[in-house]
Structures are given as structure tokens and as C-alpha cells.
Amino acid sequence: MSESDDGGATLPDDLAGVRRRLIDWYEADHREHPWRETDDPYAILVSEIMSQQTQLDRVVDAWRDFLDRWPTVESLANAARGDVVSFWSDHSLGYNNRAKYLHEAAGQIVDDYGGEFPETPAELQELMGVGPYTANAVASFAFNNGDAVVDTNVKRVLYRAFDIPDDDTEFERVAGELMPEGKSRVWNNAIMELGGVACGKTPRCDVAGCPWREWCHAYETGDFTAPDVPTQPSFEGSRRQFRGRVIETLGEYDELGLDELGPRIRVDYTPDGDHGREWLRGLLNDLSDDGLVDLTDREETMVVSLRE
Structure with a gap:
């Protein structure tokens, strides 16, 4: 195991092997979310905004319906905001202010950027309602131009696999060190897939064929504790x-x-x-x-x- 220059958490010496195993595992078989089949930044932005605090099984049909109704950022910008908000409500997507922000972001892209999406995380954060995580996801999945994504699933993976302390600064540092240069699209998809399929709250290491078992601290010790994960609040009656x-x-x-x-x-x-x-x-x-x-x-x- 190699130690960071500042004495922080350690990573395996064979980082090339770690990276290759995960990417190979992901490319061999992964969940077929439709937004993974496109690099259209508008479609990806819609999927990311819809997925915030909303279960994915409610997102797929809503995402398709939304793009059928407003297939381009221009068509969304020209839509009546009340129609967009009503769509959000009709599809039980919750937090209707996200519909408002998405509509306003579309207007920004058309009016301020001539209909061309900004391509870096910093530029994307200038859009209404787009925070650091969403900006980085769009930059990664649309333009292969993002930083390492660090969401709840990624934190759980890093905590268990490499015994990373429950510290946001360390999670950010280690995630960045792990990600191969110029491969944010496949890498971020792959590590989030690992957290969602193999390294969930209840781990499925062998069943899911986790590619990191060789290096995983939790797999070696049998200690699968992880940082607390907020549960999705009940929608009914909320x-x-x-x-x-x-x-x-x-x-x-x-x-x-x-x-x-x-x-x-x-x-x-x-x-x-x-x-x-x-x-x-x-x-x-x-x-x-x-x-x-x-x-x-x-x-x-x-x-x-x-x-x-």
C-alpha cells in the first residue's frame, strides 16, 4: 500500500490494476439507464436534476416523457413555466422548485450561451439550480471533462475498500487520485455503479463479482461498517x-x-x-x-x- 505525501489515507500500490479492474467490470455489464446511452448535455442535465432525492424507478419514464415534450434546451426555454412545474407534479418528482430552476437554466443557456452548453464544472455551476455535484456529473457524462464524483455511494466504496476516514476532504482527495486522467465519463459511471450494485448498505461482494475484492479492507476484515446514509423520506403524506x-x-x-x-x-x-x-x-x-x-x-x- 502507498501512503499519500501528506501522511493521509493509503491506496494500493497497483493503482493501474485497480483502475483497469473497475472499468473492465463496468464495461462488461452495468445497469441500462437510458441517460447512460447519450452524451447530449441537455438530456443528461434533465436526468441529473430529476434524480435528486427521487427514486430512479420514477425517473426513467418521466425523463423520456419530458424529452418527448421538450426535446431541446430551446424548446424548454420557450415553454411556459407553469407547464413545466405541472409536468413535474404530474410525474411525482417532488420538490417542484427543481422544475423552476431547470426551466430558468434552459433560458440561461439560450440567452447567455447562444444555446451552447458550458462544458466545465465551474461554468456549469453558473446555471440556476446546478450545484457542484450536478455540474461535475454533466461535465463528466456529456463532455468527459469532469472531476471525480463523490456521492454517498462513492464515499461508502472508498470507506470500505481502502479504509478511508469519514472525512470529506479525504474522500475528495482519494477519489481524485484514483480517477484516471481523461476518463471521467467511464470512471464516474463505474465507481457509482460499484456502490449501487456491489457495495450497497448490504454488500454483495461475491454475488456482484466486485472487482476490488483483492484490495478491499472490508472484504479482508469482514467489517462492512460505513458512514451513515440518509434514507429517502416517505413521499406519501409528505x-x-x-x-x-x-x-x-x-x-x-x-x-x-x-x-x-x-x-x-x-x-x-x-x-x-x-x-x-x-x-x-x-x-x-x-x-x-x-x-x-x-x-x-x-x-x-x-x-x-x-x-x-
């Missing part, structure tokens, strides 16, 4: 579900008063109850702050409409 119902309902009406909207989004709505006007106002204030709805005080009630 605040984001009711936010989605508000957007979906308002897509059918020009405007609604509180007591007209309330029963349409939850069956137990009672104006003065626990899930009544006060609860609904809080939900709508959040949506207004996110730029998704307009609230107008009219006589003795509040009227709600989708923001254009």
Missing part, C-alpha cells in the same frame, strides 16, 4: 406531496380561494382544524417564496394562482 397537489390543482383553475383549494388537496381539510387555513397558508407561503404561486388578499380570503 409536505412535498401536498405542494405537488397544489400545483397540479391550480393547473386546472385560473385561481382558487383557500377554502376552495384546501378540500381539493386533502380530504381532511377543515378551515379551522389542524390541517386548515393556517396549515395551508404556510404551504402556500413556501410555494410563493419559491416563485411558483401568487397570493392575493381579496375581501376576507386569500386567492391563489400559478405564477406565470
